[in-house]
Structures are given as C-alpha cells and as structure tokens.
Amino acid sequence: MSSERYHDHFIVSWDQLHRDVRALCHTLIGRDFKGIIAITRGGLIPAGLIARELGIRHIDTVCIKSYHDHMEQGGLEVVKGVDHDGDGWLLVDDLVDTGNTARAVRDMLPKAHFVTVYAKPEGRPLVDGFITEVPQSCWIQFPWDMGIAYVEPISEQLKKQESDS
Ligand SMILES: O=P(O)(O)OC[C@H]1O[C@H](OP(=O)(O)OP(=O)(O)O)[C@H](O)[C@@H]1O
Ligand code: HPA
Numbered sequence: 001m002s003s004e005r006y007h008d009h010f011i012v013s014w015d016q017l018h019r020d021v022r023a024l025c026h027t028l029i030g031r032d033f034k035g036i037i038a039i040t041r042g043g044l045i046p047a048g049l050i051a052r053e054l055g056i057r058h059i060d061t062v063c064i065k066s067y068h069d070h071m072e073q074g075g076l077e078v079v080k081g082v083d084h085d086g087d088g089w090l091l092v093d094d095l096v097d098t099g100n101t102a103r104a105v106r107d108m109l110p111k112a113h114f115v116t117v118y119a120k121p122e123g124r125p126l127v128d129g130f131i132t133e134v135p136q137s138c139w140i141q142f143p144w145d146m147g148i149a150y151v152e153p154i155s156e157q158l159k160k161q162e163s164d165s
C-alpha cells in the first residue's frame with residue numbers, strides 16, 4: 001500500500017457490491033426522483049444498478065477527479081458540472097472517504113439527496129445515506145480495479161520462503 005493513511009484493504013467483490021447497492025435501493029424506494037446524478041467515475045456503476053432497481057431512466061453526471069495517483073489525493077478538478085441545484089435529484093457516488101469530493105459536489109448541488117454505497121467516518125456526515133461503514137484506515141478495493149489471479153498452494157509458498165532464507 002503506498003499511502004500512509006491506509007493500513008488495510010477492504011475487498012469488495014461484484015456480488016457484494018450488487019448486494020450492497022440493492023440494500024441501499026431498499027432505503028430509497030418510494031421516493032420520487034427526477035433522475036440520478038452519478039459522480040464519475042466511481043459513482044457510475046452504482047448509479048446504473050440503482051437506476052435499474054428504482055426504474056429511473058434519466059441519468060446525468062458530475063465529472064470530478066481527485067485521486068490523481070491511486071491512494072494519493074490531489075486538487076479537485078471538476079471536468080463537468082450541472083446547471084441546477086440538485087432539487088429532486090438523487091446524487092450517487094461509490095464511497096465517501098475524507099469527504100473532500102462530497103463537500104465540493106454538495107456545494108454544487110446543495111438540494112440533491114446524496115447517497116454512497118460505502119462511507120468512512122470522516123466523510124459519513126456529508127451524505128444523506130449509505131449502506132456499509134468502513135474504517136478510515138482501510139482502502140476499499142473495488143471489483144473494477146481487481147482481476148482474478150492464480151494463488152500458489154501454501155505448501156509451495158512455504159517451500160519458496162524456506163529456500164530464500
Ligand atoms: O471522500 P474523498 O476522499 O474525496 O474520496 C472519495 C472519492 O474518491 C474516489 O474518486 P476518484 O477521485 O478517485 O475518481 P474515480 O471515481 O474516477 O475513481 C471515489 O470514487 C470518490 O468519488
Ligand atoms: O478507499 C478507497 N477506495 C477506492 N477509491 C477511493 N477513493 C478514495 N478512497 C478510496
């Protein structure tokens with residue numbers, strides 16, 4: 001892990017993500033949203049799944065970039081905004097961590113209902129809803145950033161360790 005802030009990984013599989021998004025949708029059902037605004041890029045995946053569950057066809061984006069080098073956050077760069085205050089809209093991101101992204105987007109869309117799938121303690125007060133809280137010291141590893149890889153049997157790993165020492 002490259003950043004000092006993160007000491008552990010919180011691994012999220014596609015199945016787990018799908019279950020968590022569906023659980024989030026249960027908290028949103030019955031509300032009448034004009035549409036969804038996904039915060040790119042991480043918000044696009046939950047936004048698509050939420051749109052399917054809630055029967056929403058209108059999806060817009062706020063395009064923003066903050067983590068320039070994997071776990072290192074740089075200055076926020078808004079690539080595309082929207083021309084309203086978010087009233088009646090559902091704003092979606094994959095997670096809130098330090099809350100820097102959420103603060104910037106909340107300033108742009110103060111009236112939107114803002115949800116994330118995962119929330120860390122520092123960012124949690126900035127969202128109206130989320131499903132799973134993750135410790136601040138954990139880096140959430142999303143399925144789109146991972147691949148399936150071969151893992152050697154433990155006995156073989158031990159043999160290699162013994163021959164190296
Ligand atoms: O609460 P914060 O500390 O601001 O971090 C949360 C934001 O960081 C990630 O986005 P990132 O800027 O890495 O871009 P991406 O969505 O394109 O991966 C994540 O998708 C959130 O939008
Ligand atoms: O824990 C995280 N995982 C993935 N992307 C992120 N962007 C900010 N924090 C995280």
Ligand SMILES: [Mg+2]
Pocket residue numbers: 039040041042043093
């Ligand atoms: Mg993002």
